[in-house]
Amino acid sequence: MAIDIRGVNKSFGEAPVLRDVSVDIASGSLTALLGPSGGGKSTLLRVIAGLERPDSGQVLIAGKDATLTPPQRRGVGFVFQHYAAFKHLTVFENVAFGLKIRKRPKEEIRRRVAELLELVHLDQFAKRYPAQLSGGQRQRMALARALAVDPEVLLLDEPFGALDAQVRKELRAWLRRLHDEVHVTTVFVTHDQEEAIEVADSIVVLADGAVQQVGAPGDIYDNPATPFVMRFLGPVTEIGGRLLRPHDVEVSAESGPGTAPAVVTRVVRLGFEVRVEFRVRGDEDDAWAQLTRGAAEQLEVEPGAEIHVRPAVQAATVLAT
Numbered sequence: 001m002a003i004d005i006r007g008v009n010k011s012f013g014e015a016p017v018l019r020d021v022s023v024d025i026a027s028g029s030l031t032a033l034l035g036p037s038g039g040g041k042s043t044l045l046r047v048i049a050g051l052e053r054p055d056s057g058q059v060l061i062a063g064k065d066a067t068l069t070p071p072q073r074r075g076v077g078f079v080f081q082h083y084a085a086f087k088h089l090t091v092f093e094n095v096a097f098g099l100k101i102r103k104r105p106k107e108e109i110r111r112r113v114a115e116l117l118e119l120v121h122l123d124q125f126a127k128r129y130p131a132q133l134s135g136g137q138r139q140r141m142a143l144a145r146a147l148a149v150d151p152e153v154l155l156l157d158e159p160f161g162a163l164d165a166q167v168r169k170e171l172r173a174w175l176r177r178l179h180d181e182v183h184v185t186t187v188f189v190t191h192d193q194e195e196a197i198e199v200a201d202s203i204v205v206l207a208d209g210a211v212q213q214v215g216a217p218g219d220i221y222d223n224p225a226t227p228f229v230m231r232f233l234g235p236v237t238e239i240g241g242r243l244l245r246p247h248d249v250e251v252s253a254e255s256g257p258g259t260a261p262a263v264v265t266r267v268v269r270l271g272f273e274v275r276v277e278f279r280v281r282g283d284e285d286d287a288w289a290q291l292t293r294g295a296a297e298q299l300e301v302e303p304g305a306e307i308h309v310r311p312a313v314q315a316a317t318v319l320a321t
């Protein structure tokens with residue numbers, strides 16, 4: 001394990017922010033800390049970085065107890081949402097900074113920085129100043145700077161959080177490719193489930209200061225441990241007291257084994273997908289199914305139509321509470 005967090009507790013004043021958090025982060029993985037605002041993600045990242053000391057519990061990095069090790073001796077690189085670049089230094093000098101204070105030979109610094117700028121696609125921008133970069137370029141510079149000193153672990157706190165949606169999407173894909181090239185153990189904080197699913201090898205869902213579930217994105221999406229995780233990871237609907245994914249609702253014109261009768265209340269066509277809203281007889285609220293356009297056309301679903309619904313055979317369902 002690259003990072004081993006054991007029974008960490010942390011409170012600010014009376015308020016517990018991390019409650020008995022234990023997580024193993026595999027060497028070379030790209031792990032997302034995912035959860036709602038205030039759930040403790042940033043605090044856990046700061047505990048790993050050594051910027052916060054846990055009240056109890058341990059943090060091991062590369063097998064060694066680092067709980068009391070100061071941040072600069074943990075071998076971690078850190079990137080925040082709002083990256084504080086040195087404004088009076090060029091991109092090259094910003095990336096070279098950590099190597100300079102470590103007194104590396106000039107030629108080695110030149111080579112290493114050139115390599116990193118190429119890696120983050122900023123080789124054309126070496127002589128610019130941070131103010132002359134876009135937000136996305138600045139975050140890429142921040143990543144190059146964090147990588148310069150060959151950290152054991154790279155920690156990213158909502159690194160793309162301040163950028164607009166389009167740039168954010170580009171940088172996500174770029175982070176994934178970068179990680180595939182450099183393989184440094186990386187932990188990033190996000191509250192965006194799509195970002196976590198798209199980018200991470202492994203997701204740690206954190207809410208109310210406690211780990212809710214850990215697993216590969218597909219695993220967590222398909223087999224959520226709790227109603228909370230199921231709701232947080234993607235769209236859900238409720239039929240007969242159970243939660244399931246709307247694409248796991250089977251809709252047919254005829255009744256069959258395990259189907260429940262329902263009446264269509266609304267049909268929304270969203271390009272490829274058709275959202276069929278319905279009320280199951282005896283349920284108090286509407287539920288919905290996500291169908292392909294082809295399936296919806298075949299069924300000829302219209303408001304007022306009688307349909308029959310059931311969870312697909314492979315559907316994962318969770319008791320709604």
Ligand SMILES: Nc1ncnc2c1ncn2[C@@H]1O[C@H](COP(=O)(O)OP(=O)(O)OP(=O)(O)O)[C@@H](O)[C@H]1O
Nearest residue numbers: 012017035036037038039040041042043044189191
């Ligand atoms: N230094 C601090 N002093 C007091 N309370 C703090 C401190 N840092 C964080 N908290 C509180 O701890 C809780 C968890 O904060 P944290 O930033 O870890 O959550 P988060 O999941 O990262 O949320 P967000 O996505 O909003 O940053 C919040 O209620 C926050 O107000």
